[in-house]
Amino acid sequence: MFSSIRGFLGRHKRKFIISGMVVGGAVLVVRYVGHKLEQWREEETTEILERAQRRSHFESTERTCDQTIVSLAPTVQETICGLTDTDRIVEQLKTAQPDQKLELWAQLKVLTFTRACVLAYGGAMLVATLRVQLSVIGGYMYQDHAGPGRVSSALQESYLSLCHHFLSHGVKELCTLIQDKVVAATRNLSLKQKLTLQDVEQLFWTIQAQVATDTLEPLRNMSRYVLLPALDALSYNLSDHDSEVLARIAAETADILDSDEVASVASSSVAHAFSALIDGLCEGFCAVRSSKESLNDPVPGHSRAPPRPNGTLPFSHPNAVLMPLAKLIPLVNSVIHNFISGDRQAPWLYHHLINDKFKVLSANIYEAFCQKP
Template identity: 40%
Template structure:
């Protein structure tokens, strides 16, 4: 019997060998596949965890960024309204002085300067802060991943974020002086007695923006963001020097410059929309202390009557208004108290810039680059 079994095995030896090889290979292949599957699952779980962690960190950075921007925007707006204070001129005009025409000319320049400085200052502040906070956020994420010596310590972080303090103070004053010279070129020739349309007001803002873009003496404020941020910084440390140079490269990039210019143009459009509401109104309501003038520059109180028929539709493109009558209500748009339901241009610009999709995308792209491990 054993002889027959042995003969059977000898006759089919090759079949058994091939079958064994096949099953052995299949077993090894299954083990290999299971091992690779476990490795893939571990990698995917790790990648998912890292993505979730990174997303949460970015969202935290974004919240910090928005809070910082809102806080500093308030300070910058107050600084601008303090530097370009129209209240003193308003008080003098209410006394009906002999030099009221000269005061109105001064008021005209100051109101347009106020608006333009707000547009440029808040746009520059938003862009530079988003760049800074997303660069620092990216570095902090990398530090949280690596267990080596941190790239950014708390002292360096505080020093880096304090760079914007110069712009909030002296930078705003320098910007105001530059823009005031430009406003005089664009607005001074317009007579106070002239009846202006909404398109003419828009053209004034467009002229100011164009002149600033081509300013060969002082330079375009948008392209001077690096100067406002690090122009007066003392750099005496290697790590600080590295992060400042990286920030300068980002701020001088075409992408950031393009986004900044876009925010400036969008802000001017929003202001023109607010002024359009003045032209669209049949009556411009005023309070007891509201400053109003007649065509002869006589100070009065009351309301500016644009149309006697309250139910008649007003096409803002066909309405005109004496320039001198438009100035007080435009000035009121800048200083109104929003808690009473009124529009406040500084707060309006800050809100729109904070929600701007281009600025958010810019911040996300910068964070992604600097958080790449």
């Protein structure tokens, strides 16, 4: 029997060898595939956990950013209102001599439109700066989990304080630039000149166009207005290592702030702010439609409908209402007052804070700096 078994094995030796190789290879392949699947699952789990951790850290950074913006808003608002003090001019008008009133009205006209424009630009610049800064330092801090000690608390504080330049100098420079454009755009507007809402909107577009063509246009040279100059930034009492890191981060932040992407998002946010201002003025134009004085001279092409049987005037489109500049200026001031003292916190910043483009921008910056070597 053993001889027959040996004979059988001898006759089929090659088949057994090949079958063994096939089975052994299959076992190795199965084990290799199983190992790779397990490795892939571990990598996927790690990546999911890292994404969740980054998401949680970013959301925390976003909340901190919003709180920081809202906390700095009153200081920026106070600075802007102080530089464009219309209340002082209004008080002077009450006691001024007739020959002084024309000059005071000219000042009031310039300061009123300047304040409206500076609030729109300043709000966008403040939000853009802090979203960029918090996203950059947030990315560095996330990396710091892997290599502790790279971003010290002193470095973080010094870096975030760079934007205080905007409060002390940038806002003043912004006001000066925009005031020059307002003077040029409103030079030929007399107090008796009547404007439609569309005319007012066109006036704001003219100011924006003139600002956009200036060599110091704020949205494309944002770092000039909002960040402390590099040499001054290095005057902080930091270690040599932290000074080097601060110089690098500050340079990276300046490059981001002056990029086309940030300028585009900020420009879009400024446009939303002006739209909100026009919407506020629209309510004012609608409110005066029942005034006989405001409806005496309808706009060409817009006929005035006769009164209704109950004596009330029918609805008139805001663009069918003419308002003298002397009445428009107090209306603009009233709308601005609502923007800076509304029910919500920092209402003049509201349209910038909820701008999804800013949020997407900050998320992209954070993600890039999280993975930066």
